[in-house]
Amino acid sequence: MFDLIKRFGALTIEYTRRMGVMGLFLFKAIVFMVIPPLKFFRFLKQIRFIGLQSVVVILLTGAFSGMVLGFQGFYSLSRFGSDAFLGPMVGLALIKELGPVISALMVTGRAGSAIAAEIGIMRMSEQIDALELMGLNPYRYLVVPNLLAAMISLPLLTAIFDVVGIFGGYLIGGKLLGVGAGTYFGEMASYVEMQDVWEGIYKSFSFGIIIAWVCCFKGYYAGIFTGFGSEGVSRATTQAVVLSSVLILVWDYFMTSILF
Amino acid sequence: MIQIENLHKSFDGHEVFKGISLEIPKGLVLALIGLSGCGKSVLLKHVAGLIKPEKGRVVVDGKEMGKDRGKALRALRDRLGFLFQGGALFDSLNVFENVAFPLKEKTRLSHPLIQARVLKELENVGLSGSEYKYPSQISGGMVKRAALARSLVGDPEIMLFDEPTTGLDPVTGQSIIELIDACHQRLHFTGIIVTHEISRISPIVDRIAMLHEGVVWAQGTPSEFFSFEDPVVRAFLGEASKCRS
Numbered sequence: 001m002f003d004l005i006k007r008f009g010a011l012t013i014e015y016t017r018r019m020g021v022m023g024l025f026l027f028k029a030i031v032f033m034v035i036p037p038l039k040f041f042r043f044l045k046q047i048r049f050i051g052l053q054s055v056v057v058i059l060l061t062g063a064f065s066g067m068v069l070g071f072q073g074f075y076s077l078s079r080f081g082s083d084a085f086l087g088p089m090v091g092l093a094l095i096k097e098l099g100p101v102i103s104a105l106m107v108t109g110r111a112g113s114a115i116a117a118e119i120g121i122m123r124m125s126e127q128i129d130a131l132e133l134m135g136l137n138p139y140r141y142l143v144v145p146n147l148l149a150a151m152i153s154l155p156l157l158t159a160i161f162d163v164v165g166i167f168g169g170y171l172i173g174g175k176l177l178g179v180g181a182g183t184y185f186g187e188m189a190s191y192v193e194m195q196d197v198w199e200g201i202y203k204s205f206s207f208g209i210i211i212a213w214v215c216c217f218k219g220y221y222a223g224i225f226t227g228f229g230s231e232g233v234s235r236a237t238t239q240a241v242v243l244s245s246v247l248i249l250v251w252d253y254f255m256t257s258i259l260f
Numbered sequence: 261m262i263q264i265e266n267l268h269k270s271f272d273g274h275e276v277f278k279g280i281s282l283e284i285p286k287g288l289v290l291a292l293i294g295l296s297g298c299g300k301s302v303l304l305k306h307v308a309g310l311i312k313p314e315k316g317r318v319v320v321d322g323k324e325m326g327k328d329r330g331k332a333l334r335a336l337r338d339r340l341g342f343l344f345q346g347g348a349l350f351d352s353l354n355v356f357e358n359v360a361f362p363l364k365e366k367t368r369l370s371h372p373l374i375q376a377r378v379l380k381e382l383e384n385v386g387l388s389g390s391e392y393k394y395p396s397q398i399s400g401g402m403v404k405r406a407a408l409a410r411s412l413v414g415d416p417e418i419m420l421f422d423e424p425t426t427g428l429d430p431v432t433g434q435s436i437i438e439l440i441d442a443c444h445q446r447l448h449f450t451g452i453i454v455t456h457e458i459s460r461i462s463p464i465v466d467r468i469a470m471l472h473e474g475v476v477w478a479q480g481t482p483s484e485f486f487s488f489e490d491p492v493v494r495a496f497l498g499e500a501s502k503c504r505s
Binding site: 130 | 305308310333334335337338340342344345346348349350351361362365366
């Protein structure tokens with residue numbers, strides 16, 4: 001029994017320490033992001049990787065999410081004779097909630113996992129040590145470009161997701177199930193306010209920070225917190241995706257319930 | 261000059277160093293030997309400032325490693341080159357870009373100057389013609405050569421070699437040793453070479469030190485070292501020569 005308490009205590013201390021290290025990691029990343037110089041070409045490369053190369057997956061998921069919402073929304077609303085409100089329902093659901101969350105989850109799976117794996121392999125093969133020994137700051141090369149790129153890309157990807165989703169909803173609700181374009185978009189324009197759009201933007205911006213922070217951290221500390229070798233990298237990647245996804249959902253709840 | 265004074269370090273309760281003290285005068289090269297897992301590479305990383313000691317200190321040219329941060333640490337590292345066991349080349353950059361990387365990032369040299377310097381360095385290590393190959397496209401020996409070129413391109417005053425010949429065939433290994441010697445003749449760096457291949461390395465080093473049970477078990481010039489009667493040293497040298505034959 002005493003042993004169990006001892007082990008629980010040791011585990012608590014260890015996880016508290018890791019959380020501290022993780023917090024410090026984000027703090028340093030933000031400090032080096034604010035203080036020049038910025039590795040501009042690496043930043044552009046990451047914008048391309050996180051943002052541009054995620055567009056196809058965002059288009060697909062956005063379109064189908066909107067189409068599903070169109071179906072489900074229409075059948076639910078028509079029970080109450082409110083199918084005219086399909087537009088606002090799809091619009092609000094996508095802009096406030098589904099757009100930021102699903103985009104973030106997609107980017108986590110597509111780009112976040114790759115970031116964690118890349119940095120993890122660099123850690124294992126001593127490339128990060130090599131950077132340090134050259135007198136260069138690994139945060140500037142590996143973390144800041146990802147953080148900045150994710151902060152910029154996520155709101156833009158979310159905007160694409162929202163627009164495609166709204167048209168996907170119209171394709172089903174309007175073209176297939178007979179809600180008129182005027183009703184669909186007109187009601188949407190009446191009920192969706194700029195504040196709702198900002199809410200989605202704030203959320204996606206913060207999700208960008210979460211993805212880059214967690215995935216870079218997991219890769220950077222691969223071998224220290226996740227074990228060595230290829231198994232360590234694979235564990236770091238898995239943990240990065242799982243933790244990012246969980247944090248996105250938890251943070252989404254807090255942002256929705258407290259901030260808005 | 262590199263001074264290591266009373267260095268202590270433990271990992272997960274296992275005491276790796278129990279008071280290591282060593283001194284490498286300016287311009288001399290020390291071979292560091294010992295059984296696998298005795299902490300040779302860890303000692304090298306202490307000297308490079310990648311690991312902080314629990315007790316004791318590492319002093320490089322009067323400046324204590326691990327104490328300075330920021331600009332002071334970067335200035336100290338500017339004078340230091342490190343050849344990693346696996347090369348640690350950036351795998352997304354080709355050989356040319358790898359060698360040019362420190363110059364591009366840390367100097368204001370123009371592109372033609374950087375190009376000339378990198379090509380010269382690659383020629384010195386016998387890698388002319390392989391500039392645009394990626395680390396995954398070249399052999400282990402070529403990776404070591406490219407890594408050596410990268411670590412030497414800034415004309416370091418201190419060079420640390422972590423098992424430079426491990427994993428290479430005897431001919432390639434010998435060529436790397438000769439290359440290190442040629443670079444030392446050219447740059448006169450102060451160096452530490454972690455190695456198991458003591459008989460092959462000994463002609464190019466000034467001193468040999470053996471780590472055993474967390475301390476410097478024996479040290480001396482190569483001729484002194486090979487005449488030591490200590491059973492641990494004899495056993496190591498005996499096994500090393502068996503491996504070589």
